[in-house]
């Protein structure tokens with residue numbers, strides 16, 4: 001991930017951090033010391049999304065490794081969805097005796113074809129983003 005991929009206007013609260021272009025995992029070094037792992041959270045319309053970052057003990061600068069950056073990006077995607085007043089629908093969770101499943105209404109699946117698949121991104125145990133791919 002490049003630094004340019006993240007825009008500050010996407011943030012709920014102003015958060016300052018830096019993404020190290022070449023580092024894929026922390027802890028990073030800053031001021032000659034190992035940064036420490038900290039827990040952070042963003043509140044999006046009452047939904048609290050936790051994420052983690054690396055923080056310098058001295059200058060308090062925060063760094064994200066690639067996994068942390070991906071997670072934060074997913075949170076921002078959700079934030080955009082929520083702020084955009086997108087449509088949502090309540091669906092019953094069905095159970096066939098073995099597995100849980102849900103149905104999509106016909107109006108949404110008119111263009112779907114056999115062989116497509118769903119890419120499910122996990123936000124937490126109860127929150128997902130489902131993208132239907134061709």
Ligand SMILES: [Zn+2]
Pocket residue numbers: 030031056057058059060061
């Ligand atoms: Zn520092």
